[in-house]
Amino acid sequence: MDNEPIIILSSREIDKMRQAGQLAAQLLAHLEPMVKPGVSTLDINDAAEEWTRKHGAKSAPLGYHGFPKSICTSVNEVVCHGIPNAKQVLKEGDIINIDVTPMVDGYHGDTSKTFFVGEPSPLARKLVEVTEECMMRGIAEVKPGARIGDIGAAIQEYAEGQGFSVVRDFVGHGVGRIFHTAPQVPHYGTRGKGRKLRPGMVFTIEPMINEGTWEVEVLADKWTAVTKDRKLSAQFEHTIVVTPDGVEILTLSPELVAA
Ligand code: MF3
Ligand code: CO
Ligand code: CO
Numbered sequence: 001m002d003n004e005p006i007i008i009l010s011s012r013e014i015d016k017m018r019q020a021g022q023l024a025a026q027l028l029a030h031l032e033p034m035v036k037p038g039v040s041t042l043d044i045n046d047a048a049e050e051w052t053r054k055h056g057a058k059s060a061p062l063g064y065h066g067f068p069k070s071i072c073t074s075v076n077e078v079v080c081h082g083i084p085n086a087k088q089v090l091k092e093g094d095i096i097n098i099d100v101t102p103m104v105d106g107y108h109g110d111t112s113k114t115f116f117v118g119e120p121s122p123l124a125r126k127l128v129e130v131t132e133e134c135m136m137r138g139i140a141e142v143k144p145g146a147r148i149g150d151i152g153a154a155i156q157e158y159a160e161g162q163g164f165s166v167v168r169d170f171v172g173h174g175v176g177r178i179f180h181t182a183p184q185v186p187h188y189g190t191r192g193k194g195r196k197l198r199p200g201m202v203f204t205i206e207p208m209i210n211e212g213t214w215e216v217e218v219l220a221d222k223w224t225a226v227t228k229d230r231k232l233s234a235q236f237e238h239t240i241v242v243t244p245d246g247v248e249i250l251t252l253s254p255e256l257v258a259a
Pocket of ligand 1: 065
């Protein structure tokens with residue numbers, strides 16, 4: 001996937017991506033108030049599926065390479081691709097990443113956030129705050145002429161400087177009509193290396209940052225990725241487009257776009 005051509009989207013297609021991205025942001029905002037002790041991850045999935053359909057969109061994860069649910073819900077030591085489950089009930093102090101990808105008119109809006117269930121421990125709060133800052137620092141590197149490696153380098157420097165580690169096994173990705181395509185966007189790397197960014201490229205930046213080791217394991221369900229040491233992991237994700245003078249975040253809700 002990493003020497004495939006990178007698709008450049010037309011302004012009409014970028015507009016479609018903006019619509020999909022805004023719907024994705026609104027979906028996350030709709031789900032956020034559900035994140036409370038006693039709610040199951042399946043409850044959140046079902047609310048997401050219903051809201052997505054009601055808005056004329058489709059849940060891209062459902063059936064994607066056999067994924068069985070509409071969103072990913074990744075709690076505590078789960079790094080990504082957690083499968084919503086009725087038996088998994090949120091409890092005070094948990095952290096949960098909710099990753100949504102509604103598809104609108106064939107275009108994908110891919111975004112995720114990590115939420116606190118009640119009050120987090122100081123360490124959980126720091127991990128989540130550092131992870132969001134990692135995503136924003138990665139996004140801040142994006143402009144025509146910059147390199148994919150600049151993004152990963154900025155993220156890795158900050159994460160490791162704060163005493164955390166960067167997951168290697170999962171990366172950001174080109175997105176558009178295709179859910180996962182070139183380029184691959186590692187959240188670690190070297191400045192000046194990797195493919196050159198050009199206006200109209202659309203991809204995600206979605207760092208997974210761990211409390212302990214960066215190593216992960218995939219459970220027997222073939223999806224759920226957990227930290228090898230079972231310590232905490234957090235993630236944030238936006239879909240962005242390279243613009244002639246920098247970057248636009250496509251997965252911001254209209255209120256945030258207006259602000
Ligand atoms: N939304 C995830 C990503 O950020 C992908 C989920 S694919 C699934 O790329 F099959 F696990 F749902
Ligand atoms: Co995602
Ligand atoms: Co993604």
